[in-house]
Structure formats: C-alpha cells, structure tokens
Amino acid sequence: MRKRGIQGLTHQHAVKSQLERVGNELNQQQLEQLKGQLALFKQNLEQFSIKYKNEIRSNPQFRAHFQSMCTSIGVDPLASNKGFWAELLGVGDFYYELAVQIAEICLATRERNGGLIDLQDLKGHLSKMRGSKAQKISDEDIAQAVKSMATLGSGFEIIKFGSRKMVQSQPRELNTDYETVMTVAQDTGYITVAGAAASLSWDVDRVEHVLTRLLQDGVCWTDQQVHPPQFWVASFFSDF
Amino acid sequence: MERQSEKPPRHWTRIAKDATTGLTEAGRRPPLLAGETLLTMQRGVGLYDGASRCAAFDSGACWTSSHRILWISDTDGDVLALPHERIFSVAVAGGFGQFMPAALKSSPKITLTLSNYFISSSSELNGTAPETSASNVTWKCSICDAYNPDNIRICAQCGVKRDPSTSSPATAQLPQPLSASEKQCPVCTFINHSDVFFCEACDSRFPSAQSSSKLESSALGSKGSLQSASAQNILDDDDLMVKLSFRQGGINEFAKALKGAISSKEWEKTQKSAAEIDGILPSSLESATKSLNISSSGGGGISGIIKKVDQTNQVLDKTLSNAFQDLDALMSKASDMTKMAQSISARLAAASSSNSGGALSVEDPELIAFRSFLVDLGISSPVTKEMTGDAYTQELAKELSEFLGKVIKRYGGIIALTDLYCIFNRARGVALISPQDLQKSVAQFERMRLPFRMRKFDSGLLVVHSSDYSDDAIATRILNHIQSAKVASVTDDWGVGLTSLDVASREGVSIVLAKELLLITEKYGLICRDDSVEGIRFYRNSFVEIE
Structure with missing residues (x-):
C-alpha cells in the first residue's frame, strides 16, 4: 500500500537510505572478497613462479600466459631463490634477476633522487617487489648483483x-644534475650546498655529490674562507 | 623491392612490411597476431612449390608460432605465412647423401599436406588457379623422354635439368575424343577409355578440362559450393603439398614444435572472445549495485542478488583452488586463468576507485607508473635460446633493435647499457637474459646493419645510441651550434665559441656528454680549441680554410 503526505515521504526516504546501506554493505563485502581472491591468486603465483621456474621458462605458450597473469595480479615473475651455484659462486639467474630489480627501482626513483639511492631504502623496495615467498636480500647480494652487470x-x-x-x-x-646545479650558480657565480639544496629541493647528499665531482673535474672552485663554503664556477668568471 | 613482384609459392601468403617500425630489412622479425607466441625457428630453410624448388625463396629463417608458419627471407626480409589451421598432416622425410658430393645431396624435408577444405573455401584460389593450369603445359626430357609439367625444372624421372634449347614445351592437347567411349592420350597416342584420367600406357595425366565430373564426386561431397572452374586443379596431390627443405639441420625439433602447435589448436582459443569468461564471471559488482538502485521501488530482489553474488564468488574460489593444484592443472587452464586475473584486477580497480577509501596497492606510485610504461612495450613472444639455437644472438639483436626503436626516443636517443638491460628484461618478462647475452647482441648491431650502435666512453660507460649520435650527425649539429653562437654575438669575427656547458644546455645533455660530442667533432678537424684558465672554448676551425 502506498502511503501519502509527509509520512509517505519520510517512509520513502527511510526505504531509500536502507537500500543504500545494504548496497554499500554488499559493495564492501564484494571488495573484501575480491581482495581475498587477489591475495590468494598472488600467493599461488609467487609460489608457482619459484617452484616451477624451469618448466614455465621452457614452454613458450604457457610462459606468455603466466607472464600476463603476473602482470595483472602484480607479482614479480623474476623472484627466484638462490640456487646452489648462486650460493657457492655468486653467479646465475638469481643475481641477474636481482640486478634487473635493482635497476628498475633505481630507474623508477631517478626523477626524485637523481640516480642516487640509499642501500637500505633500496632493500626496502626490493623486499616489497619480490613478495613474501622470496628470500631476504643482504647487502652482499646487492653488491654481487651490481657486480654481475659489470659487462655492461x-x-x-x-x-x-x-x-x-x-x-x-x-x-x-x-x-x-651537474648542469642543473651550475644553472643555479649562473646568476650569482657561486653556490653553497644548502642554497642549492633549498632552491632545487634536493637532498643535501645529492648536491654534495654533484659539487664534489665538479670540484674534482676542475669545473668548480671552492672558497673555504667563508662559512658556509662557496663553490664558484670557473667558466662564469668572465661574466663579472 | 624488385622481389616484391615475385609471386610466393602456392598456399603461402605474403605479409606486407610494417612501415611503422622503421627497421632495416636485415632486422625484419616475424610480425605476430594477437595471442600468437613464437615457438621455434630454424635457419637455412628453402621453400618448394609443389615438387619444385623456388629459386626466389630458397634461403630463409623459418619460424613456427602457435598460429602459423612464418618464413623470412635472408636476402630481403620478405615474410611469407602459412596458417596452421590449413595443415592436415606433417611428414618428415630424412635426407640422404650427407657424405656425397653436393650435386647428389638431398636435404631433409618436411612435407605438409593441406586440407582441401580450406583451399576450396579460401580466397587463396585466385592465386593458385593460373599457376596450376600452367602445369598442363609439359616438356619432354632430353635424356629419358619422360614428360614433365612445365613448372618443374628437373625431370621427375631421371633428375636431369631441363635443357631450354632443345625441349620446347609440348603443348598439351586435350585428349582426342575418338568416339563417345574412347579418347587418345596426347603424349603417347594410346587410346584409352573416356572415363580414365591417367593414360594406361604412359601414366601421364590428362588435362583436366573434362575431369570435373570426378571433382564433383569427391571434393563437392564435403563442400557444396565449389566452383568447378577453380577447383579443377586441386585434386593433384602436388597441389595440396607444401615442402620445406632444411639445409642446416634442426628438422626434428622444428617438426616436433610444429606438430605440437597444430595439435594444441591455440588459434581457436584466441578466437573465442572474452565473452566466454565473462559468462563464468559476470561482473556482479556493477550489476548488483545497479540493480539495487533500480529495485528501490520494490526491494524484492535484494536477497536474490546477494545470493547470486555469493554463488559467483564460490565459483571463483573453486576455480582458483583447482587451477593451482599443480602445474599441469594451471597449464591446461592457462588462458582462462589469465582472463580471470585480468578481470579480478580490473574489477578491483573499479571497485576501489568508487570506494575512494580503500588504498589497495602496496607498491610505490613511482614503480607503478614505471611499470605501466613497460607494460605498453611488452614483448609478447621473446626470443629464447631453446627456440633459436645457434641463431640466438642474432635473433636477440633483432628483437632488441625493434625494442630500441620504440623506447630510445624517451631516453633522448642515447641509453646506458645497464638501463637497457633492466627495461629490456622487464619487457621480456619471465624470459630473463643475462648481461653477457645483452652485451653480445649489442656487439652484433654493426655487423647486422641494424640502426643502432654501441659507444664506449673513456670512463668505461657503455651506451647504445640511435643514428642521432653517429659521428657525422654529431659533427653537423656542433658546427650548427657554433655558427648560431657566432651570429648571436657581434663582438668580433671569431664569435665567442662554445664551452661544453653551452653545448650541454643547447643539446639538453650532461656536460660530460657535451664534452664528448665536442671532442668527437674536434677529432674530425672541424673545430679547434682555446685552452685557458677559464676552461676550454671551441671555435670553428678556420685554419683549414687559410690554406
């Protein structure tokens, strides 16, 4: 039966809000379930990629499917564990894979840090990327992986x-980066570490690293008489 | 380009060159369809047209993918394809005479018998009809007097080459119908009964003008709409045969992969649309919320919707746990699971964007952005060692060069080998290559005339660069910069010259690279330096002009 007047309106409103609530609940539930499925899928994929690594690699058709599953679920297919030879000799796919992962993190964060990343930061990124099933990575592993890229x-x-x-x-x-720092110095002819870091909003480490290398090359000269030390760019001298 | 006019052997279709990749012909790689994966390749494969060797298609790399056989010419990168669905059977004939002189040697061959269902139904016939009718013209062997079809250059009986001077084509006449029940063979004049198709005395085949009755009885039986005019020639066994000659071995591996691909019928799976998987997984989230909104008047269907959603979830969970029981289970369900993975992540993305609260990703936004860039560049069917054997390095170089064509612009035409190692491997996915493999392939670029080069800097840095950074291109650009700097300054005749910092800002590169560019130009004697305490400035070399 349809109610009329104000009572009817309030009733309608009540029904509507109730429906909305049920709808939201259902949505929430569904989302949880999806997350659960994703987690399960992810866990299984991680396990499989380690357990059946060789089988997956040797079958081109399955490899393509596996690859696309990993991409959509967000699993890194290159996260195998150290084999016997890797442990013993420091060679093999384990380090190559690690090298790819390290390089990827460095490339992705390069915009922000100018290609300079703290080893501990890197390790944090790596463990996230490699998933829960993979072995922990040590400093030595990273050093070895970087070394394995020496041929490049x-x-x-x-x-x-x-x-x-x-x-x-x-x-x-x-x-x-070097050019960027020197552009900052262009107006005044000199630059300080803190000044450059502030105007470029970079880490102090990054600026220091750049200035040290510029000093070594003789592009910059430093004035230690003042505090903080100033770095003068030799090729701008003629402008003053 | 001349070869483009050369007609491919029967049944093969030529794949047009893809102008967009801009690769040189030496770098031609098999173009793939959606869902197609490469399985194996073998170099030194020649094609036969029926029983005769095709001189124009005599040496190439032959690939088998999940969908097709692809043949790429060694000489000009011409690509021919033959879809697996047309192949009826595969037979391997081992070669003989490995220790005999080259003239007597025969390489092992794969003979593919095609099903005539596809020939009669496909548009292919337009190409085949005139060629096969040419086989009605015969020539007589000068040695053994056997008659051979005109498209064969070697006598089928004695193996001696056709002598063009003596043997004029014996025009095939139609059998002379002497009476209603008899006809005369045009080759040996034996009088046969009018119903036979091969001469009883000399075994030569009668020209097929009158053989359509036979066709109708057999071929028409399976496919009703045969046009007798075009179908006349199908029945000859030769016409349904495609031969591949393997002159550099590897035939058994190739045949194995080919048979596997044909029996797995991967092409049928990709043809099935995503609709099927949507049937299993109805996008219940959206539909449920929608129907909730619609049903606001009654509210009766809510429990039904909840039930339906629950059911879907149960099905999903079950499929998941079944598929991941072991590797075989996952392999057999691979394509379904792939679609399921995509559907889950897509639905999750949709759901989380509508519910803005749920922060899903555990990964950094930077990494996600970087990944999405790489996904676009994904190499769908990466070359592996198992696939290509000893052609591995070259094939990898081709793949790499194709990949570089797509990415190098983003890196300003120059990329460090270490960066390339990372993004190339990410694009290849599971098929990891080692740094050594990459280095070897890059070293092949120059020899294979691919459009990229490797350069080594004094610091030990290795880079790959495009033609923008070839010595000539660099010198031209630097001279232009110096010229424009001279025009800008009016102080004196020499201009102000350029420092490496100036070049860096003009080129948008680092100072070290800018200095390198200047030094390369200086090496050519095009510029000269003014070395002072303020640094080095480079000017145009006018000393050359004084003499």
Whole structure:
C-alpha cells in the first residue's frame, strides 16, 4: 500500500537510505572478497613462479600466459631463490634477476633522487617487489648483483658516504644534475650546498655529490674562507 | 623491392612490411597476431612449390608460432605465412647423401599436406588457379623422354635439368575424343577409355578440362559450393603439398614444435572472445549495485542478488583452488586463468576507485607508473635460446633493435647499457637474459646493419645510441651550434665559441656528454680549441680554410 503526505515521504526516504546501506554493505563485502581472491591468486603465483621456474621458462605458450597473469595480479615473475651455484659462486639467474630489480627501482626513483639511492631504502623496495615467498636480500647480494652487470659497462656502482652506502645508477655522461646545479650558480657565480639544496629541493647528499665531482673535474672552485663554503664556477668568471 | 613482384609459392601468403617500425630489412622479425607466441625457428630453410624448388625463396629463417608458419627471407626480409589451421598432416622425410658430393645431396624435408577444405573455401584460389593450369603445359626430357609439367625444372624421372634449347614445351592437347567411349592420350597416342584420367600406357595425366565430373564426386561431397572452374586443379596431390627443405639441420625439433602447435589448436582459443569468461564471471559488482538502485521501488530482489553474488564468488574460489593444484592443472587452464586475473584486477580497480577509501596497492606510485610504461612495450613472444639455437644472438639483436626503436626516443636517443638491460628484461618478462647475452647482441648491431650502435666512453660507460649520435650527425649539429653562437654575438669575427656547458644546455645533455660530442667533432678537424684558465672554448676551425 502506498502511503501519502509527509509520512509517505519520510517512509520513502527511510526505504531509500536502507537500500543504500545494504548496497554499500554488499559493495564492501564484494571488495573484501575480491581482495581475498587477489591475495590468494598472488600467493599461488609467487609460489608457482619459484617452484616451477624451469618448466614455465621452457614452454613458450604457457610462459606468455603466466607472464600476463603476473602482470595483472602484480607479482614479480623474476623472484627466484638462490640456487646452489648462486650460493657457492655468486653467479646465475638469481643475481641477474636481482640486478634487473635493482635497476628498475633505481630507474623508477631517478626523477626524485637523481640516480642516487640509499642501500637500505633500496632493500626496502626490493623486499616489497619480490613478495613474501622470496628470500631476504643482504647487502652482499646487492653488491654481487651490481657486480654481475659489470659487462655492461660502468653504469652502476656502490659508493660510500661515510658510513652510508649508496647505489649510483646514473652515469655522469647521462646525468644532467651537474648542469642543473651550475644553472643555479649562473646568476650569482657561486653556490653553497644548502642554497642549492633549498632552491632545487634536493637532498643535501645529492648536491654534495654533484659539487664534489665538479670540484674534482676542475669545473668548480671552492672558497673555504667563508662559512658556509662557496663553490664558484670557473667558466662564469668572465661574466663579472 | 624488385622481389616484391615475385609471386610466393602456392598456399603461402605474403605479409606486407610494417612501415611503422622503421627497421632495416636485415632486422625484419616475424610480425605476430594477437595471442600468437613464437615457438621455434630454424635457419637455412628453402621453400618448394609443389615438387619444385623456388629459386626466389630458397634461403630463409623459418619460424613456427602457435598460429602459423612464418618464413623470412635472408636476402630481403620478405615474410611469407602459412596458417596452421590449413595443415592436415606433417611428414618428415630424412635426407640422404650427407657424405656425397653436393650435386647428389638431398636435404631433409618436411612435407605438409593441406586440407582441401580450406583451399576450396579460401580466397587463396585466385592465386593458385593460373599457376596450376600452367602445369598442363609439359616438356619432354632430353635424356629419358619422360614428360614433365612445365613448372618443374628437373625431370621427375631421371633428375636431369631441363635443357631450354632443345625441349620446347609440348603443348598439351586435350585428349582426342575418338568416339563417345574412347579418347587418345596426347603424349603417347594410346587410346584409352573416356572415363580414365591417367593414360594406361604412359601414366601421364590428362588435362583436366573434362575431369570435373570426378571433382564433383569427391571434393563437392564435403563442400557444396565449389566452383568447378577453380577447383579443377586441386585434386593433384602436388597441389595440396607444401615442402620445406632444411639445409642446416634442426628438422626434428622444428617438426616436433610444429606438430605440437597444430595439435594444441591455440588459434581457436584466441578466437573465442572474452565473452566466454565473462559468462563464468559476470561482473556482479556493477550489476548488483545497479540493480539495487533500480529495485528501490520494490526491494524484492535484494536477497536474490546477494545470493547470486555469493554463488559467483564460490565459483571463483573453486576455480582458483583447482587451477593451482599443480602445474599441469594451471597449464591446461592457462588462458582462462589469465582472463580471470585480468578481470579480478580490473574489477578491483573499479571497485576501489568508487570506494575512494580503500588504498589497495602496496607498491610505490613511482614503480607503478614505471611499470605501466613497460607494460605498453611488452614483448609478447621473446626470443629464447631453446627456440633459436645457434641463431640466438642474432635473433636477440633483432628483437632488441625493434625494442630500441620504440623506447630510445624517451631516453633522448642515447641509453646506458645497464638501463637497457633492466627495461629490456622487464619487457621480456619471465624470459630473463643475462648481461653477457645483452652485451653480445649489442656487439652484433654493426655487423647486422641494424640502426643502432654501441659507444664506449673513456670512463668505461657503455651506451647504445640511435643514428642521432653517429659521428657525422654529431659533427653537423656542433658546427650548427657554433655558427648560431657566432651570429648571436657581434663582438668580433671569431664569435665567442662554445664551452661544453653551452653545448650541454643547447643539446639538453650532461656536460660530460657535451664534452664528448665536442671532442668527437674536434677529432674530425672541424673545430679547434682555446685552452685557458677559464676552461676550454671551441671555435670553428678556420685554419683549414687559410690554406
């Protein structure tokens, strides 16, 4: 029976809000369930990619399917565990895979950090990327993986800042950071570490690294008489 | 381009060159259809047209994919294809005379028998009809007097080459119908009964003008709509035969992969639309919410909807746990599970965007953005060692060069080998390559005349660059920069010259690279330097002009 007047309207409103509530609940439930399925799928895929690595690789058709499953679920197919030979000799696919993962993290974060990433940060990213089933990665593993890319030239290296270890992924030849810092110096002729870090909103580490290399190359000269030390760009001298 | 006019052997279709990739002909790779994967390849494969060798298609790389046989010419990158669905049977004939002189040697061959169902129904016939009718013209062997069809250049009986000077084509006459029940053989003049198709005395086949009755009885039986004019020639066994000659071995592996591909019928699976999987997994979330909104007047269907959603979820859970029992189970359900994975992630994305609260991803936004860039570039069927054997490095180089064509612009025409290692491997997915493999393939670029080159910097850095960074291109650009800098300054005749910093800002590259570019130009003697305490400036080399 249809109610009329104000009572009818309030009733209608009540029904509507109730329906909305049920609908939202259902939605929420569905979402939870989907998340559960995704987690299950992910877990299974991770397990399979480690357990049946060789079988998956040797069958091109299945490999394509497996690959696309991994992509849509968000599983890294390159997360195998250290085999006997990797443990013993430090060679093999384990390190190649790790190298790909390290390089990917470095590439993805390059915009922000200029190709310089803290080793601990990197490890955090790596464990997320490799999923729960994979082995933990040690500093030595990372060093070994970086070393395994040596045949590809000196693109990657681990450098030390005091006690901190950083992985440098962008070679100087392809790094425009140096130019950027010098552009900042263009107006005044000199630059300080803090000043450059503030105006570019970079880490102090990144600026220091760039300036140190510029000093080594003789592009910059430093004035230690003042505090903080100033870095003068030699090729801008003629402008003053 | 001349070869483009050469007609492919019967049953093969030529695949047009894809102009967009801009690859050189040496770098031609098999173009793939959606859902198609490459299985194996073998070099040194020649094609036969029926029983005769095709000179124009004599040497190439032959691939078998899940859908087709692809043949790529060694000389000009011409690509021919033959779909698996047309193949009726595969036979391997081992070669003989491996230790004999080359003239007597015969390479092992794969003979494919095609099902005539497809020939008669496909448009292929337009191409085959005139060729096969040519076989009615015969020539007489000068050695053994046997008659051979005109499209064969070697006598089928004694194996001696046709001598063009003496043997003029003996025009095939139609059998002379002497009376209603008899006809005379045009080759040996024996008088046969009018119903036979081969001469009883000399075994030569009668030209087929009158043989359509036979066709109708057999071929028409399966396919009703045969046009007798075009179907006349199908019945000859030769016409349904495609031969591949393997001159560099590898025939058994190839045949095995081919048979596997034909029996698995992967092409049928991809033809099935995604609709099927949607049937199993109705996108219940959206539909449920929609119907909830619609049903606001009654509210009767809510429990029904909830039930339906529950059921779907149960089915999904069950499918998941079944498929992941072991590897075989997953393999047999691979394509379904792939679609399910896509559907789950798509639905989750939709659901979480509508419910803005749910932060799903555990990964960093930076990584996700980077991944999505790589997914677009995914290599659907990466080359592997097992697939290509000793052609691995070359095939990898081709694949790499195709890949570089797509990405190198994003990197400004120059990319460090280490970066390339990462993105190339990510695009290849599970099929990991080692740094050594990459380095070897890159080293092949110059020899294979692919459009990219490797350069080594003094610091030990290895890069791959496009033709924008060839020595000539660099020198031209640097000279232009110097010229424009000179025009801009009016102070004196020499201009102000350029420092590596100037070049860096003009080219948008790093200072080190800019310096490298200047040094390369200097090496050519096109510019000269002014070395001072302020740094090095480069000017145009006018000393050359003084002399």
